[in-house]
Amino acid sequence: MTTTTQLVGPRVIALAHYAGRAILETVLTRHGVTFQQSVTLRLAAVAEGPVGREELVDGVTGALKVEATEAHGVVDELIAARLLAQGEASGVRITDAGRRLHDRTSGETAPITARIYDGIPAEDLAVAGRVLSLITERADAELAALTK
Incomplete structure (x- = not known):
């Protein structure tokens, strides 16, 4: 692949x-x-x-x-x-x-x-996890601001 x-x-x-x-x-x-x-x-x-x-x-x-x-x-x-x-x-x-x-x-x-x-290095998964968590946090804050 x-x-x-x-x-x-x-x-x-x-x-x-x-x-x-x-x-x-x-x-x-x-x-x-x-x-x-x-x-x-x-x-x-x-x-x-x-x-x-x-x-x-x-x-x-x-x-x-x-x-x-x-x-x-x-x-x-x-x-x-x-x-x-x-x-x-x-x-x-x-x-x-x-x-x-x-x-x-x-x-x-x-x-x-x-x-x-399978086969995705743990370091890559850790970086992806940090980035996606930050994106989620920021998106949640933007949604909260939009729905006030």
Whole structure:
């Protein structure tokens, strides 16, 4: 495989994002899950126990850049599908079915991700991580300024 060196910019970042997202959505579709549901389920899966509904919604809005009402809707979909459960005072927690689904989809995408990243030097990944984190931070600040 040959690659051409391109400067990182919006197009290169978008192409990489959408290529990876297409892979994930292909796997998710086989399991009847949307991308938004997957992001929400992951946040509940990595939490150390129940998480407050507002905290979960904040995580979804921060990750997906959607309105809180949309994130609440996704949480409601996952509760209706019995992948999440809403406790009285304990917050939202992932159910056993939700955990199995998260583990299955993660297990299916992990080897694909490994193949994609295979052979990329750790130093290059570290630089890319720093640059993309800085771009994300700056873009988040610009979005916050636009939505004030």
